[in-house]
Amino acid sequence: MKVLTHNTLKSQDVIDRYFLEHRAKLIDLAAFLDRLDRTCDHDIAASDYRIAALFRALNVLSDGRTNRAGRVLEIFSDKMTELPQSANGAKSATGAAREEGDSR
């Protein structure tokens, strides 16, 4: 699919408009990780598959390549090919999929 570049904004417009919002989101993420560190069982929490996926996704932000949002979403996606017969009553998703090597 052809990717369009008809964004009407200049880079300075984007930074001026969105920087504070995303600065705040980054600090929220840092505070969340600090909160985890303060838990009484933080060594276990750090090995949770969702937190492992989060750290894998963080690498995408600074790799200098485009389509960061799509690639972050792929990191959180289930890559298993087999299908269960039934969900056995499960309805909800957790936001990340377990991968080989994830301990919990």
Next chain:
Amino acid sequence: MNYIDPHIHMVSRTTDDYMRMAHAGCVCITEPAFWNGFDRGSVEGFHDYFLQLTEYEPRRAGRYHIDYYSWICINPKEADDPVFAREVIAIIPEFLDSPRVVGIGEIGLNKNTKNELMILEEQIALAEKYDQLILVHTPHLEDKLKGTRLIMDAIRSFSGINPDKILIDHAEEHTVVEILDRGYWAGLTIYPNTKCTPQRAVDIIEIYGPDRIWVNSASDWGHSDPLSVPKMRFEMKQRGHSQEMIEKITYRNPIEFLSQSEKFRYVYE
């Protein structure tokens, strides 16, 4: 400026929401059948729900000058019991004659199970048999990418189904390209935490263009916002997009897709 919210669950919303949406410019909505937060225990429960979608809710919306249409199906979250799901599917045809029903939806997958896939295929066959539009629900979060591909593969096995008549909803950055490349329409849902923000939805439109995409709130009984479509329109306006472009995404595109149903009689104002 008028807009359409083509995917919203008004049975879960208050009359105040209708009022606020009307004040914001909403002139038309379509409501897919969905999971109401608990599993219904009988076919009669679904029958009553389908009556609500085809008879009661259009009148409630009409009081706020909002033209109302619905979609009928058994949703994927209640489709994991094939015996029960087939009993519900058996009563769907009687509702397809309703002047307010524009198609089968929102069908799809939730946890990507074999049972869900089987019932999805049976409802695609129903849409093929009755020549209905299809509105597809794609799974949440980590299940979305795999589920979206499974759904598109399932649809492809029906030779009588025209991709032009199918909208695959809740697309995000990792699924929208494949949906459009395979010839379907794509829906972007503005929903807190688990789907797109107004900003990301506008990003996707800027990157992939404004054709064959609609935007909706999918507002329901959960944490959601029935005014998210006008908020996305405001985001487009702030970025300098033209009124024509904003109208295309949030008004003319839904009309173009939905007008493929002879039941959809909303006309441009």
